[in-house]
Amino acid sequence: MLTSVYFEYDSYKLNKESEKRLDSLIQLKADLRFRIFGNCDISGSSEYNKKLSExxxxxxxxxxxxKIGNNIKLESVVGLGKEKQINDNSSEQLRKKNRRVDVFIDKALVSGERKSGNTFASFLSMNISQMKVGNTFSLPDVNFIGGRHVWLPKGNVVLTQLSNILKNNPTVEIELQGHICCDYDNFDGEDLDL
Structure with a gap:
């Protein structure tokens, strides 16, 4: 889960709206860990923006x-400066969106516990006749080089299989969706090839 709070230009003072949003996080009861990342727009020097984001x-x-109780652990607090921005800075509206702090919220794991998420059956292992409109499937092993729009060679076999299935079933329509990593520890939201 991710929550963001926003700041005025050249300020690190929390406003009432930001405090209200943070107050809602404090109400969470599960054992959680918070990782906090400060951001800024491109105005000013790198050193200045690093300090402002911190x-x-x-x-x-x-x-x-x-305000937090024992159920929430603050794991890390980092100022990123202007180096890892989500939005471009082509307009004042977009620059405002970079003046923020992102709070990543994860379940605190006990020793030996592993994080699990939704897992979907592979499209390639399903029988087309059993598929229904709205079903979600995975397309395994189609991964990209971090920060680039180039897929790893391992994906060639999978994409060839997908292409063959679609050619043999011309009435089947699919929607492909991808995602980027949005965690600052492993960020690839900028295409380095453009």
């Missing part, structure tokens, strides 16, 4: 520390 992250951390 101050924003620390402001959120301090606010949460004063």
């Amino acid at each position: 101050n924003r992250a620390n402001a959120v951390s301090q606010y949460l520390e004063e």
